[in-house]
Amino acid sequence: MMRILHVDDESLILELTQLFLERTGEMQITSCTSAEEALGLIETAEFDAVISDYEMPGMNGIDFLFELRSAGIPIPFIIFTGRGREEVVIEALNQGADFYIQKGGEAKSQFAELRNAVRRAVEKHRFEQEVRESERRITEIFHHLPDATFAIDCSGKVIAWNRAMEAMTGVAAGEIIGTGAHAYARPFYDVSRPSLVDALLHPDEEVPSSYTLVQREPGLIIAETAEASLNGEQVVLWAKATLLYGEDGNVAGAIESVRDITAQKQAEKEVISAGEYRRTLIEAHIDPLVTIGPDRRISDVNAATEALTGRTRDTLIGTEFCALFTDPVGAEEAYWKVIADGTVREHPLVVRGVDGGIRSVLFYGTVYRDGEGETRGVFAELHDPLPGGEGSGECGTIGSPLAEAVSGIVAASVTAGSADAFLKAALEAVQDLPEIGGGCIVRYDEHGTLSVVRQEDCGPFDEIVPGLQGYEGSPVAPFAEETRDGRGDPVVHLPLTDGEEALGLLCLSVRVPDLSVYEGHVALDLSADLIGALYVQMRRNREGEAAERIAALHFDIVAHDLANAVSAALGYADLIDEMVDGEARIVAEKMTRAIRKGQEVIRNLKTLRKIGEIRNGTAALQEVSLDAAIKNEISHFPGIEIAYAESGAVVLADDLIGEIFWNLFDNSVRYSGKGVSILVGVREDGDRVEVMVEDDGPGIPEKICEDLSSKVRGHGLCIVRDLAACYGGGVSIGDRVPGRPREGAAVGITFRKAEGGWSSSVGLSGEDVGVPETRV
Structure with missing residues (x-):
């Protein structure tokens, strides 16, 4: 009315x-x-x-x-x-x-x-x-977007400058809106110069050489640059430029979002450095070292293991650990004893080399755990038996004090779930030396307050520890040759240092009358240096992980709020679409499509973050019913003809498995229209399950197949590809009717069949996953 x-x-x-x-x-x-x-x-x-x-x-x-x-x-x-x-x-x-x-x-x-x-x-x-x-x-x-964002028109004038951009640059929107001549670059580079938006608006122009191109496709450029500065400090920026369209559907300008990723890049370098450092320590170890997953398959080895078995690292990884030995049953018993007891020492086994030769070894095993303390596998060392100990299952100290200490410390760095747990395990490794009577680790915090890390049976150190207050920050430990523990044994204090300042002290009582002539003193010095270096690195890694958890929490909050705002905008757009007709209706429909695209981007961002968690090993795979997952996604496409016969198959995946089928169904509807017919079939083959999704649409363009075979990420089939890889499977693309590409597409996704037992954590880095083999 x-x-x-x-x-x-x-x-x-x-x-x-x-x-x-x-x-x-x-x-x-x-x-x-x-x-x-x-x-x-x-x-x-x-x-x-x-x-x-x-x-x-x-x-x-x-x-x-x-x-x-x-x-x-x-x-x-x-x-x-x-x-x-x-x-x-x-x-x-x-x-x-x-x-x-x-x-x-x-x-x-x-x-x-x-x-x-x-x-x-x-x-x-x-x-x-x-x-x-x-x-x-x-x-x-726009103003509440978490990333600093600005927009320009086709003439290069700034038409929008959000609050995050004001906070990042210190330049108010009122000062810069309406300006041209590349003024938007000055807050980052101190000069007016072309930016990513200019390369997008003028496709004939090259992306400035100061950028490292991450992704480029029609209407989109993503790149990084390390030549920018903010508040006088050099920073690394991530930038994304997209085209801006007017009501008539024509290009009206471009939008660029900027994110400071300096801390992230530094964290990545530290993680890579830590990995390289740890890898170097493992490779330098003189004894064979093997990491065994929950499926009893080898996940990593060092060069000494290659030499022992006569097989390369690539051929060893993924094989059954127990198959290396002449007595696989005995090796499996040793493995399960480690799982049950937490550790096994000096278990005799015989390795069969690739040339058929055999060699006796002593198996040392300890469990390794994830950040939540859950057992994820076994870390093993294979030592040569000492003369006289063969067949008895007993042996003395293996090698020199240095070899023994380094072996235990490196194993602790691999198996410990936290920096504190590492200190305890490293201390135990040093205390296993026969001449060490007891010990503890005194750790200083940033305020100089000391705390003590010790094993239950570490000797009477209670009277010594209070006297160690006041040495924090010094790379030189107090000379302790005259100090004696409660049993009368001399005590040595060894600094745990990062190379510049002492973070704590390794305190050990030695069962020798005179420290000045103790031959293992150098070995203990080197052990302390190793403990200090690994402790610092692990602590930095934990700090980086904590920052990542906070960033992930912020992402979830922002993504939730942004999704709500976009949903509200979409609701208003739908109302406008119903109220108007003619040219106004065309404009309203375009606005609705743009907002729906925003919803899809938010959904993909959430999916990509979850994929990252799987790659980083922070998300565990579990048994998932294919019937439940597929039928749930079918329910999201009312009015679309999707045929599926239940299979009863159960696969290893997680709650993101639905994204695979949602993206495939959505692609079929998007490119074929609502009249498309979709057929979903399931086939089991050994330990694999293949799901085939076919439609009678126009087929998949060759360009999309090329993208799927590259490292492009973040949309449609690429998300299907990445998720399949994280689940240990792959993707294949073909024609519904062989030889007739325009009569429909057929996309196959393979999964690992769930067989019960372990809830497997993938534990792969982005480099490990890479781009899975895609059959086209």
């Missing part, structure tokens, strides 16, 4: 107009006889439009309109008067009148024209209000 205020000093006109306009039931008329009275009514009630005479006692219709517009009241206004002078018409329209209708003539036609004018004015006003509200919400979304 439209509420209309009619102002005229002639009562008969008021009554006649009310009679004609209220006949259809779509309008409700309120009448008054002066502009002054009308102003009072507008203050106390809401109206959708005003019909006003021009010539009235006191304030005329034009003055009345001027008062409304001066007060900021944009209500639709129709002049309905018997005065037809051209200058009155022009003045009315100049003051903001929507229509000018002249009284007189045939009443039915006259009031039909007035009714149509009112209806059109009200609908136009409501549409403009909805558009303004939608634009306001979109503007709010």
Whole structure:
């Protein structure tokens, strides 16, 4: 119902107009006889439009309109008067009148024209209000984007600069909006220069050499640069540029989002450095070292293991550990004893080399755990037996004190679930030396306060530890040759250092009368250096992981809020789409498609973060019913013909498995229309399960197949590819009808069949996963 205020000093006109306009039931008329009275009514009630005479006692219709517009009241206004002078018409329209209708003539036609004018004015006003509200919400979304973002038009002038950009650069939006000549680059590079948006708006131009290109496709460029600075400090920036479209569907400019990834890049370097450092230590170890997964398959070895077995690292990884030995059953028993007891020492086994030769070894095993303390496998060392110990299962100290200590410390760095657990395990490794009576580790925090890490049986050190306060920060430990523990044994204090300052002390009592002639002293010094270096690295890794967890939490919060805002915007866009027609409907449909694309981007971002968790080993795989996963995603596509016969298959995956089928179904509908027919089939083959999704659409373009075979990430089939790889499977693409690419597509996804038992954590880095083999 439209509420209309009619102002005229002639009562008969008021009554006649009310009679004609209220006949259809779509309008409700309120009448008054002066502009002054009308102003009072507008203050106390809401109206959708005003019909006003021009010539009235006191304030005329034009003055009345001027008062409304001066007060900021944009209500639709129709002049309905018997005065037809051209200058009155022009003045009315100049003051903001929507229509000018002249009284007189045939009443039915006259009031039909007035009714149509009112209806059109009200609908136009409501549409403009909805558009303004939608634009306001979109503007709010833009300003609340977590990434610093700006936009330029096709001429290069800045047209938007959000709050995150203000915070990052210190440049207020009011200072830079409207400027051109690459002014948006100055806060980052101290000079005006082309940026990523310029390369996007001008495809014939190259991306500036200061950027490292990450991804480029029509309408999108993602790159990184290390040549920027913020607040006088060199930073690494991630930037994404996308095209901006106007209401007519043509390119109106470009948007660039910028993110400071300096800390992330530094963390990546430290993680790589830590991995290289640990790898170097493992490779330098003189004894064979083997990491065994929960499926009893080898996940890593060092060069000494290659030499022992005569096989390369690549051929060993993935093979059954127990198959290396002449007695696989005995090796499996040793493995399960480690799982049950936490450690096994000096278990005799015989290795069979690739050339058929055999060699006796002693198996040392300990469990390794994830950050939650869950057992994830076994870390094993294979030592040569000492003379006289063969067959007894017992042996003395293996090798020199240095070899024994390094072996235990390196094993601790691999198996410990935290930096504190590493210190305890490393201390235990050193205390296993026969000449060490007891010990503890004194650790200093950033305030110089000491805390003690010790094993249960570490000797009577309670009287010694308080005297160690005050040595924090010094790379030189107090000389302790005259210090004795409660048993009377001499005590040595060894600094745990990162190379510059002492983070703590390794305190050991030695069962020798004179430390000055103790031959193992150098070995203990080196052990302490190794413990200090690995402890610092592990602590930095944990700090990096904590920062990543905080960043992930922030991402989840922002993604949730952004998803809600986009959903609200989509709701308003759908309302506008229902309310308008013609050209306005086309614009509304384009706005709806753009907002839906935003929803898809948010969904893909969440999926990519979860894929990252799987690659980093922080998400465990579990048994998942294919029937439940596929049927759940089918329910999200009502009205689409999707045929699926239940299979009862159970695979290793997680709660993201649905994203595989959602993306495949969505691609079929997107490229083939709602009339597409989709067929889903399941086939089991040994320890693998293959799901085939076929449609009768136009097939998959060759360009998309090329992208799938590259390292492009983040959309459609690429997400299907990455998830399949994380689950230990792969993707194949073909024609539904062989040799006829335009008669439909067939996409196959393979999974590992779940056989019960272990809940397997993938534990792969991004480099380990890489790009899976994709058969096209």
